[in-house]
Amino acid sequence: MHDTASADLHIHTTYSDGKFTPEQILRYAAKRGIQTVAFTDHDNANGYRAGLPIAQRLGIELIPAIEFTCHWPHCDIPIEDDDTDVLGYFINVEHPAFLAFEQTAFQDVCERMTELCERLTQLGYPMTLQEVLAENPHYPGGLHLAHAFQRKGYVSEWQEVVQILHRAKDHLRSATFSIYQAIELVHQIGGIAILAHPTTLTGQHNRFRPEHLAMLVEMGLDGLELYHPRVDASARRYLSDIARQFKLLVSGGTDQHGWKDGLRRLGKEPITPDMVAALRARHAARQYQKGE
Ligand SMILES: [Zn+2]
Known part of the structure; x- marks a missing residue:
């Protein structure tokens, strides 16, 4: 039991391409003692809406979240794979700008x-x-x-x-939403913008470089997802170093979809209460700045 973290901040439900319903996931999390959960469905927060009353009954904190499907902008610093995912946490899912985005x-x-x-x-x-x-x-x-x-x-x-x-x-167009628009929308609706699994952006010969990150930080990126099944230990060390240079937050989760091995991996990335607290603090600071 002790190898299960108290939080998992990257989970997909039936409201995007996950196999399990919000209720099934929350019940499983409750049994495993996972106290903080974020449903990061692709491009909508309906899993959060459906899950919220259930999470409240079970005593689990369900963070309002999303995983945006975006494209890397056309710029001087290209990247190998144009498809980029941005995670948003502590977002206001009832904000009119967000509702319009979902549509x-x-x-x-x-x-x-x-x-x-x-x-x-x-x-x-x-x-x-x-x-x-x-x-x-x-x-x-x-x-x-x-x-x-x-x-x-x-x-x-x-x-x-x-x-x-x-x-x-092959060569199917990417999502019309850009990474820049995603970061801007997340901030508009009070959230924290995290670059999802940075290692999937680049191939072996085109490592994610400080220049890439500098551009995203300029856009307002808040943090990197460093704990993810597709970020191995050496990539994590490399990314942690550049994340520190830019004073970025760190986040993570199992990216559970549940098709292959059910929910067994839920909570299996070492997400600490401190990481969750840092995300929450950044969100609170932003709300305070906005005078809300
Ligand atoms: Zn995902």
């Missing part, structure tokens, strides 16, 4: 999925957005597409499904 983001993901379905259709595998939404009306994600694809019986092997979808996705 636009849902349209954007539907448009990209429609384009992907059209490409698959051209490749000889007819597919529609409606069929993907039938898998999960809350969010048409890649995994839901894969499930719909398999359900239609085009191929039997999962590995083959993944390969076909990978091919169809």
Whole structure:
């Protein structure tokens, strides 16, 4: 039991591409003694809204959060993979600017999925957005597409499904929302902006460099997600050093989606109460500055 942290700040629910409902996750967290949880669903906070009354009943702190799907801006400091995720914590999910964002983001993901379905259709595998939404009306994600694809019986092997979808996705446009817009919106709605799993931005030959981070700090980035299954110990040491130079906050979580191994990994990244307290303090300071 002692190897489970008291907090997990990166979890996906059925409101984006996670397998488990907010209630299932919260009940599991309660059993494991995890006291602080953040649902970081892609581009919406509906998991938070659904989970809040349940968390209150169970005595768990549920931090209002989100994971924005963004693109890296066109600039002098390019990055290998244009797709960038930004986490927002302690956000005001009822702010009109946020509600407007949620609507636009849902349209954007539907448009990209429609384009992907059209490409698959051209490749000889007819597919529609409606069929993907039938898998999960809350969010048409890649995994839901894969499930719909398999359900239609085009191929039997999962590995083959993944390969076909990978091919169809080549050069599909990124989300219209930029990392800059994400940071700006998070601050507008009182939150803290954290760069998600920084290691996924760069390939082996193009390490995430201090210049990259300097640009994000200039935009107002508050911190880095240094505890994540895709940030190994050497990457963490390297990133911790540059995070310190910029006086950035540190965050983390298991990025649980639950498809492979259920909820067993929940709470398995060493997130300390101090890290959560530092995020909360930055949020409070920002509210104070705004005079709210
Ligand atoms: Zn995630």
